[in-house]
Amino acid sequence: MKKLVNDPQHVVTDALVGVEAAYLGRLAVDHEHRVVYRADAPVAGKVALVSGGGSGHEPLHGGFVGPGMLDAACAGEVFTSPTPDQVLAADQHVDAGAGILHIVKNYTGDVMNFDMAVELAEGGSPIATVVTNDDVAVEDSLYTAGRRGIGVTVVVEKIAGAAAEGRRDLSAVADVARRVNDNGRSMGVALTSCTVPAVGRPTFDLAEDELEIGVGIHGEPGRSRGRLGTASEVAEQLVVPITDDLDFTGAPVIAMLSGLGGTPLIELYLMYGEIARILGRRNVTVARTLVGNYITSLEMAGCSLTLVRADDELLDLWDAPVDTPGLRWGA
Amino acid sequence: MKKLVNDPQHVVTDALVGVEAAYLGRLAVDHEHRVVYRADAPVAGKVALVSGGGSGHEPLHGGFVGPGMLDAACAGEVFTSPTPDQVLAADQHVDAGAGILHIVKNYTGDVMNFDMAVELAEGGSPIATVVTNDDVAVEDSLYTAGRRGIGVTVVVEKIAGAAAEGRRDLSAVADVARRVNDNGRSMGVALTSCTVPAVGRPTFDLAEDELEIGVGIHGEPGRSRGRLGTASEVAEQLVVPITDDLDFTGAPVIAMLSGLGGTPLIELYLMYGEIARILGRRNVTVARTLVGNYITSLEMAGCSLTLVRADDELLDLWDAPVDTPGLRWGA
Amino acid sequence: MGSRADPGTVEVAQLVAWLETFGRLVHEERDHLTALDAAIGDADHGLNLDRGMRAVVERLHADRPATVDALFKTVGMTLVSTVGGASGPLYGTFFLRFGTAAGPVDELDAAGLATALRAGVGGVVARGKAEPGDKTMVDALEPAVTAYERAVGSGPEHAAAAASEAAEAGRDATIPMVARKGRASYLAERSAGHLDPGATSSALLLRALADALAGTLPETTDGRA
Amino acid sequence: MGSRADPGTVEVAQLVAWLETFGRLVHEERDHLTALDAAIGDADHGLNLDRGMRAVVERLHADRPATVDALFKTVGMTLVSTVGGASGPLYGTFFLRFGTAAGPVDELDAAGLATALRAGVGGVVARGKAEPGDKTMVDALEPAVTAYERAVGSGPEHAAAAASEAAEAGRDATIPMVARKGRASYLAERSAGHLDPGATSSALLLRALADALAGTLPETTDGRA
Numbered sequence A, B: 001m002k003k004l005v006n007d008p009q010h011v012v013t014d015a016l017v018g019v020e021a022a023y024l025g026r027l028a029v030d031h032e033h034r035v036v037y038r039a040d041a042p043v044a045g046k047v048a049l050v051s052g053g054g055s056g057h058e059p060l061h062g063g064f065v066g067p068g069m070l071d072a073a074c075a076g077e078v079f080t081s082p083t084p085d086q087v088l089a090a091d092q093h094v095d096a097g098a099g100i101l102h103i104v105k106n107y108t109g110d111v112m113n114f115d116m117a118v119e120l121a122e123g124g125s126p127i128a129t130v131v132t133n134d135d136v137a138v139e140d141s142l143y144t145a146g147r148r149g150i151g152v153t154v155v156v157e158k159i160a161g162a163a164a165e166g167r168r169d170l171s172a173v174a175d176v177a178r179r180v181n182d183n184g185r186s187m188g189v190a191l192t193s194c195t196v197p198a199v200g201r202p203t204f205d206l207a208e209d210e211l212e213i214g215v216g217i218h219g220e221p222g223r224s225r226g227r228l229g230t231a232s233e234v235a236e237q238l239v240v241p242i243t244d245d246l247d248f249t250g251a252p253v254i255a256m257l258s259g260l261g262g263t264p265l266i267e268l269y270l271m272y273g274e275i276a277r278i279l280g281r282r283n284v285t286v287a288r289t290l291v292g293n294y295i296t297s298l299e300m301a302g303c304s305l306t307l308v309r310a311d312d313e314l315l316d317l318w319d320a321p322v323d324t325p326g327l328r329w330g331a
Numbered sequence C, D: 001m002g003s004r005a006d007p008g009t010v011e012v013a014q015l016v017a018w019l020e021t022f023g024r025l026v027h028e029e030r031d032h033l034t035a036l037d038a039a040i041g042d043a044d045h046g047l048n049l050d051r052g053m054r055a056v057v058e059r060l061h062a063d064r065p066a067t068v069d070a071l072f073k074t075v076g077m078t079l080v081s082t083v084g085g086a087s088g089p090l091y092g093t094f095f096l097r098f099g100t101a102a103g104p105v106d107e108l109d110a111a112g113l114a115t116a117l118r119a120g121v122g123g124v125v126a127r128g129k130a131e132p133g134d135k136t137m138v139d140a141l142e143p144a145v146t147a148y149e150r151a152v153g154s155g156p157e158h159a160a161a162a163a164s165e166a167a168e169a170g171r172d173a174t175i176p177m178v179a180r181k182g183r184a185s186y187l188a189e190r191s192a193g194h195l196d197p198g199a200t201s202s203a204l205l206l207r208a209l210a211d212a213l214a215g216t217l218p219e220t221t222d223g224r225a
């Protein structure tokens, strides 16, 4: 394992020291509870957006804290959901009395820990929860844990953040967040594994010509393994399951192609060219695009594609100013 | 070699297709000459900023094209400087009659190709050239090629871009660019090599516990090899040569910690925490910070630190709006 | 044994020994548990539980509650606040419910332990909604508690031994299962052929109970130790 | 030989054969040149030159200029516009200056070739400012042209063979050198112990000249082929 770390057991704690130093005056860090929050929180009259999850997906979630997006993010251990105490502390730091929205990726651990936090909360604003579950790699069923929440979470946080910044009330912010999630689908592929620092060994092995298709963001194995083909073939493997699952024609689409952490931008650009070509052939009209590292899995090589079927209102919220380390425009 | 590419010989061409698709309406691409330029170029009355270099350093340079930064960037083959024709085409796309500034990283190939472009230019605006050479890993001497241009190039492009956007004239824009370069120093370390797609093999090998210190951004070997220590030790190896080379105390400093392409953001945050601690101990006051992937070497793991000794004027130019794929704020 | 008043009851000290033994076993098996989780999950189960149980043991060394409910409230809350992931709330809920069912007593008899264990498993099921066969810790816990209940008449030591055996059988039975809950469920058919990490740690929990009680209670008529 | 008018002169067809041979050698040695550049540079020299020489050969197949200056202007400009890196402007300038010095002729005699080669090397030095000993292509080119000049009296074929030998000796002499120009200079002492990639490709350029002229000119008195 080659990593820029001190003690592999303390990676999250140490990284938060860096986040605080890098964004002084913009972000505050509660080191005891590992919470990153807006330096100006609580923001009067505003619904507070709180998210969080395992670490290792940076900039998600701490890098999306700031005006126009999240109020606070709880950093769990690497790939391990945060604990209820952390969520409670986050809520307390940012609660302005106008309600709190928890944005939770659909993983058993994340859902249970955020649920327990809500059960344990005493006093404070009402809390609503939106669970994201956009990963088409996972077969959905009433009897299983359901689809995982991946890339759409970034779009939910951006758009719900804009709605909250516009002083919509809790149920309206939760509604728009759910609408984004319901209209979002994602799919990822990995070319290499990642190594959890405290483990020191890659989570899985892939042969030189193998691809993990439908990989999770925690190094969970994917839907299947395949032979690594050309970028154009990989693009098909991303686009087809997404567009088979939901009709993206006839609406403006927000497209996000996120690297998984170890893939250089030149490959992401190249992949996006292939994806755009296939989407064009399928009559999908992309109105907004993000290409870069937004939801990652440590140093894994690969990428995930997220499409959101939007409308004028969602595009306006998307275009609204945002000022976070990971996403910034208009501010 | 595991990469998301089609034909490894055509990576640059294919990536430019993606750049065009991803930034439709904001960037235009001259595919024949591999030039990325502002969709609204030429911009009346504005000095045009043209840069370029080998590909594989994304977002540098194409990702820094846009209002407030570059007008055009020429994409050479991976790690190979662009040819004079490309530079000439770039100049023609963006020349608004107010002069052209070439921003060139100090590598023999880059300097010679940009020089030839100037020699071959017929008609057109006057051209000034700024060569960046901030890499303290390289011993400077009259008899050698001199220091390499690395991270400071990003800061030069941002600040000169703001000066040009503010309608300063060519010599004033060139002056401010030179001032940034003269006050900037950088140092990088690599944990792994990168693989040039058309080569298919890593450029160098590093043992599991080895670190390449003072690595170049083209996979050129560095100043020396060392044992990979803790993040805190690596931070010393970056900060000490930089602060030994130039006094950064008593002025507001712009600090950029760039990943080399394969290093996850959590490690960069962690490294920045260590760097900030050491800078604090050395009485260096950081006024502005960037942590992320800005000047990369394909999928190399590692990072480079750039410090620029600024002043109020440079900070104002730094804070001015910029709207590019790789750097965006205030717009 | 020593100064114990009633050989058929389990005192707080023995319950603490259970937790310490569990902590030790988890620490010894940490890498194994994590490797199991790497195969069908996200490679953190051993790390998570080891972090949590170390916190529990430290906490108990600093301040050991006198009653069973207080003891397990501390344990449950410590796990909830240090483990995270799926197993934090699940093991946390197990111990919280265990304590609440036991009440403010300073010892448990065989039946009282059965009630507490049943309540603990009920908590895991209530929190995680898993059924037997879903390839989770429930596949070790549920048969273990049932075995304990069946053997409750032979006293806590033997009932715990039976529970441990049943937990291990339940753990091994997860190998062919296709996961329907937790992270392994994303793998669908690919999850078959692997031990479930949570069922494996749950088997350690019952093994720790059996070990902690072994030899501390008098032999029963069937002559087993 | 064949229909050649004057055995002591080199015609455009032979110069084209030189370029084709150079293109073939570069292609064959592409990976070797790139590997040399990986050791002390950025692993692209073979790729760069192969891309450029393929473009040159294609261009010449499509449209072969009739005069030496036009031929080498095409070659030089093609290299300049396709190679990039340090070697693009350097080899480009070599051929541009070579052509200008040769002028609008359709053949070169031994002395004319000497003049053109000398002008080419002068262009490389003017462009790159390297001196002999700096561990660059100049270390192969400069002694090669000097050797050619010394042997010019024995005709182009023998002079070219002498130049090729001198280029190879010059190439090998770069091994112990510490680079002072180009990318390898960043390595300082670590650049010693490696062949310079550009000197290696320059040796191929002279080998190609010797091969292209070999056997096409009558034997001289010393009996060498």
Ligand SMILES: Nc1ncnc2c1ncn2[C@@H]1O[C@H](COP(=O)(O)OP(=O)(O)O)[C@@H](O)[C@H]1O
Binding pocket: A079, A080, A081, A108, A109, A110, C037, C041, C042, C044, C045, C046, C048, C049, C084, C085, C086, C087, C088, C090, C124, C127, C128, C129, C130, C135, C136, C137, C138, C181, C182, C183, C196, C197, C198, C199
């Ligand atoms: N819904 C559930 N009910 C019961 N047990 C579960 C459930 N979901 C997961 N588990 C158990 O949790 C174990 C994984 O724990 P751990 O790795 O610590 O959490 P995570 O999956 O969040 O990384 C699984 O092996 C399984 O036994």
Ligand SMILES: Nc1ncnc2c1ncn2[C@@H]1O[C@H](COP(=O)(O)OP(=O)(O)O)[C@@H](O)[C@H]1O
Binding pocket: B079, B080, B081, B108, B109, B110, D037, D041, D042, D044, D045, D046, D048, D049, D084, D085, D086, D087, D088, D090, D124, D127, D128, D129, D130, D135, D136, D137, D138, D181, D182, D183, D196, D197, D198, D199
């Ligand atoms: N200033 C110079 N003068 C002469 N030759 C040079 C100079 N700089 C570099 N070279 C030659 O160029 C070769 C490298 O070419 P190439 O790899 O194509 O370009 P780059 O270094 O830009 O990647 C070196 O091996 C050296 O022989």
Ligand SMILES: [Mg+2]
Binding pocket: A054, A079, A080, A081, A109, C042, C044, C085, C086
């Ligand atoms: Mg986990």
Ligand SMILES: [Mg+2]
Binding pocket: B054, B079, B080, B081, B109, D042, D044, D085, D086
């Ligand atoms: Mg090069």
Ligand SMILES: [Mg+2]
Binding pocket: C037, C041, C042, C043, C044, C045, C085, C183
């Ligand atoms: Mg796990």
Ligand SMILES: [Mg+2]
Binding pocket: D037, D041, D042, D043, D044, D045, D085, D183
């Ligand atoms: Mg090179």
